[in-house]
Amino acid sequence: MRIAVDAMGGDHAPEEIIKGTLIAAEKNPDVQLILVGQKERILPFFTGAKPKNISLYEATEVIAMDEHPANAVRKKKDSSIVVATRLVKLGEADAVVSAGSTGAQMASALLGLGRIKGIERPAIATVLPTPEGGKLILDVGANMDATPEQLSQYALMGNIYAEKILRIPNPRIGLLNVGSEEGKGNDLTQKAYGLLKGAPLNFIGNVEGRDVPYGRADVVVCEGFVGNILLKTAEGLAGVLFQQIKEKITSNMVRKLGALAVKPGLKEIAQMMDYAEYGGAPLLGVNGISIICHGSSNAKAILNAIRVAQECMKIQLIEQIREDLPK
Amino acid sequence: MRIAVDAMGGDHAPEEIIKGTLIAAEKNPDVQLILVGQKERILPFFTGAKPKNISLYEATEVIAMDEHPANAVRKKKDSSIVVATRLVKLGEADAVVSAGSTGAQMASALLGLGRIKGIERPAIATVLPTPEGGKLILDVGANMDATPEQLSQYALMGNIYAEKILRIPNPRIGLLNVGSEEGKGNDLTQKAYGLLKGAPLNFIGNVEGRDVPYGRADVVVCEGFVGNILLKTAEGLAGVLFQQIKEKITSNMVRKLGALAVKPGLKEIAQMMDYAEYGGAPLLGVNGISIICHGSSNAKAILNAIRVAQECMKIQLIEQIREDLPK
Incomplete structure (x- = not known):
């Protein structure tokens, strides 16, 4: 190699x-x-x-x-x-x-x-760390305006990657959307839903933004613009929260002592959230x-x-x- | 009244x-x-x-x-x-x-x-708590497929709301996008950028997902689908992180004692993040x-x-x- x-x-x-x-x-x-x-x-x-x-x-x-x-x-x-x-x-x-x-x-x-x-169009697939393990999000920025057919191709490629590389058996494929029911969303997601339902995949339907960090789908399918916003928002929010935690748990003497005791726990979370653990994102x-x-x-x-x-x-x-x- | x-x-x-x-x-x-x-x-x-x-x-x-x-x-x-x-x-x-x-x-x-x-279309404007105070995001779900003109109308309405209700003088208006440079993004944001540049607003250009939780814009303009995903992803991630913190800082006796000392600090963060403080989201x-x-x-x-x-x-x-x- x-x-x-x-x-x-x-x-x-x-x-x-x-x-x-x-x-x-x-x-x-x-x-x-x-x-x-x-x-x-x-x-x-x-x-x-x-x-x-x-x-x-x-x-x-x-x-x-x-x-x-x-x-x-x-x-x-x-x-x-x-x-x-x-x-x-x-x-x-x-x-x-x-x-x-x-x-x-x-x-x-x-x-x-x-x-x-x-x-038709390649997708950037990235692994989002969650308490349930790394979950695949694609596309996170290769293709700004996708078609329903392209989303369905992403799902197929993501399915292989999640199964073979992330070693998730029979990965649950979710379509990123604004509501859980079929028929929700914009024109793109409404049409993609129909295609995904008919594909030879373990399609679990729509997943909402809040489902993603909980790891409720193993592969989250979306168009590049939305995936990029999701990924960077998660990155930004995690950054802000850790910064705030660092500040607030060391703002006086008592807290500083407590911080020493809980630090290993917080480190475990930071490790769980560390993108570096998952290496790079394949261009699929x-x-x-x-x-x-x-x-x-x-x-x-x-x-x-x-x-x-x-x-x-x-x-x-x-x-x-x-x-x-x-x- | x-x-x-x-x-x-x-x-x-x-x-x-x-x-x-x-x-x-x-x-x-x-x-x-x-x-x-x-x-x-x-x-x-x-x-x-x-x-x-x-x-x-x-x-x-x-x-x-x-x-x-x-x-x-x-x-x-x-x-x-x-x-x-x-x-x-x-x-x-x-x-x-x-x-x-x-x-x-x-x-x-x-x-x-x-x-x-x-x-042309109303927008749901919601306040996202950040360490820099509450920032306005609109639209977060009223209108799934917006036009550049509609985004520019959101900016106008958001500007008034941020100035008069959130009491932010000369609010910085940002366009949610996948990169900071002009010309980035999809067809919608590329066209909206031009309109916003010419509007009588304090337009600061594109803001990325990671900028939003840091409060780098006072008003974040986006179409409803994307805003909804952003908002719910932030909600979900904050939920996951607080759940993880609770678990990890109480997983043994030493950490439990430390947790008692840092708890008031974590509470301050939870209060800062509490959407209930900002009341409801106006339909503008x-x-x-x-x-x-x-x-x-x-x-x-x-x-x-x-x-x-x-x-x-x-x-x-x-x-x-x-x-x-x-x-």
Whole structure:
């Protein structure tokens, strides 16, 4: 197995990316890791001997977070994400992992790898931590205006991912909506409901926003705009609440002492909520494995994303999706 | 001032509704409160003398939460919400407050009171508690598929409400979107951005899901489907986190002792997050004051909703909206 890692993408690139790759290389001696990027910025992190299963691949350009994705991908043909994706296309790598611009990664995958036949638009699937384990939400931002047919394709792909990668038997598929009854919602969800009801899936009907953090569906299907808002709202609210807790439970001496005693409990919750545990989010529907990491990924997140990439290869994710699509 | 209170609407009706009305009556001797509903279910709560400023108004029917709103409103002409709204229409009350079916309240208002001229679709505006104070989100579910013009009308109405009722000077208006730069998002938000930029508002551009819980905009504008998902996701996540905290900080003896010390701090956060503090959500854009309460409203929420209704009358909300609309 050979995994191309975009060394230049992410808020903490290249340092955290390289650190994560180093740990992954040590843990998985049989996996070949290819760090793609500007050699002069990568090499300083290899003061000792470079592990045998890490190689460097030069890419002279970098796509910044605020560049227009499609334009940047077309213009910067020697950028790390474009080069890393090309390695997959050429069969020189089996997967790509990046924490850089999501839009650029998506554009690279679409232009470089293309779509799986039968999938109109790829989806970004992300794992939301809940007390019932990680649950899959898709799409969280690949496709802003989806059709009912596309939502139904997301459900199919999400079903495979939840079953094979998250290891949830017979995953419960829920349609994100504003009410639980059939007939609720906008034109898109009303039509998608009918399609999902008829699909060979464990479709449990509509799920509301409040159901999602409780983990009441294993796969939550929605269009990219809504999924993005849901995910970021959850992220923001968790951030605000932990910030408030930290402040309020240490605001006087008595509370500070109490805080010491309850801290391990709060840490358990923070760990449960830590997206880094689940590694990256796969871009589902393209002809190759492309794992999207959070922009703020640390070494642990990169390590886990590399693990996810390996698992996707092991279960032959792309072939599985092809097989499950209606003929 | 005369406020019609739907005694039959809500998960805890009629008991909590009547309790809240009783407290409001005592606090505001100059306000006339009209409890609308089935007398035989309301009267048992008045064992002593009924306060002078509470009157009962018979409505023999009740619309259940799961009934089709528009159909139920058309059929059940003697239901509490239809009758309460009619009192406003006839000038026998100045506002209506209900914790019943939101859809039925909206349909009653649309059919009974009509829209303000220049407002194509009304919006439900709700107050989201944040560490920076209550922020207004609209629409959270009145209108599933909005147009850019409608979003711009929401912004205008939200601006007035935030300034006059939430007392935020020169409210920062944000457009809910998937990225901060202009040009991000779906067709709706791209077009709405242009309209908002040209409007006489303190428009701060796009806000992302994660910005909302931090209170980075005073008024968050979005279409009803997305606003509903945002609001309920926040509700669900807060619920999950508090449940987890309760569990994890009391899972052994040491933590239990610590929990006693930090409990007042956690209570402060729970109070900050308590929607009941902000009372109900106004239905903005109809020709009359209609305050929508959370289905699970307790007496405190009803009391605060009655306060909100009073404030809307004091500032002459409907007239204000009419004046601010582009001529």
